[in-house]
Amino acid sequence: MPTRIDASEARRWFAEDLRVSSPVLHNLAVIEAFAKVPRDQYLGDGPWRIHSRLQIGAVHTSPSTALHEIYHDVLVSVDEQRGLNSGLPSLWALAFDHLNMAPGQTVLQVGAGVGYFTAILAELTGSEGRVIAYEIDEELARRAQSNLAHYAHVEVISGDATQAVDLPNLDVVVAFAGVTHVPERWLSNLSDKGRMALPFTGEDQRGFMMLLERAGCAFPVRSLMPCGFYPCSGAILAAFEAGYWFPSGQNPL
Structure with a gap:
């Protein structure tokens, strides 16, 4: 891709x-959402700290502050000291495709x-939909609230999503942090034919992305x-301590 490129062109190339x-x-609206939402406006000004795709944990500074530097399928650090990143676009594009929002x-x-993927969800649900976004880190929640203020149908809540109260009927639940079980309040509010995408991870923070689809009283899952x-x-306690539900009836890891 050329070094000088219009931002909308960069987003389209990226998408x-x-x-x-x-x-x-399956759902080409996912591509249109990635082509529309300006990633740079959520990640702040460059240069950015970018993770290597080939060396896990190896982080480098982007060669320049040009916008096209972050319109690639790369993790971008949000808080490098704590290991917090914005997320790998290809992973979430695939998950969103299967969630069929x-x-x-x-x-x-x-x-x-910081709200970037929340904005993608907002585009997929449209103004007639609703996105309830929880963020447990107060500073990140404030950034997300500011970044997403132009979406009237998005509510960013600073708090623990596993303790959410008064949840409406949910068509989709998507977690951007690793879990070892499904909190019952997420499951009990999932509509019939509703779907979840949850990263099931172990102590080493590695695992698999689980897709759960509700079909009446059945909950078929796949990786x-x-x-x-x-x-x-x-959402990282043992099942017998938390009293939460596992798709297989036991810890999948």
Whole structure:
């Protein structure tokens, strides 16, 4: 990609690359959302700290402050000392594709971060939908609230999503932090044919992205991909301690 490029062109190039690399095969609205949302406005001004795709944990500074530097399928650090990142676009493009979100739906996001992927969810649900985004870190929650103020149908809550109260009927639950079990209050509010994408991870923060689909009283699940995630506070206890539900009836790890 050339070094000088219009921001909208960079986003389109980025989105079309995700169409192939993720891949996105079912819901092309995902591609349009990535092409529309300005990643740079959520991550702040460059240069940015970018993770190598080939060396896990190796971080380098972007060569310049040009916007195209972050319109690639890379992790970008939000808080390097704590290991907090904005998220790998291809992973979330694939997960969103399988969640098959549509305008008018209600989504619970666990871990809004700075709000970039919340904005993608907002585009997928449309103004007639609703996105309830929890962020447990107060500073990140404030950043997300500011970044997302232009979306009237997005609510960013500073707090623990595992303790959420008065949740509405949910079409989609998507967690941006690793869990060892499904909190009952997320499951009990999931609509029939509702879906969840949850990173199931162990002590080493590695695991798999689980797709759960509700079908009446049944909850068929499958793995979408291997993944690694920062742990989700409130959803990393053993099942017998927490009293929460596992898809298989036991700890999947």
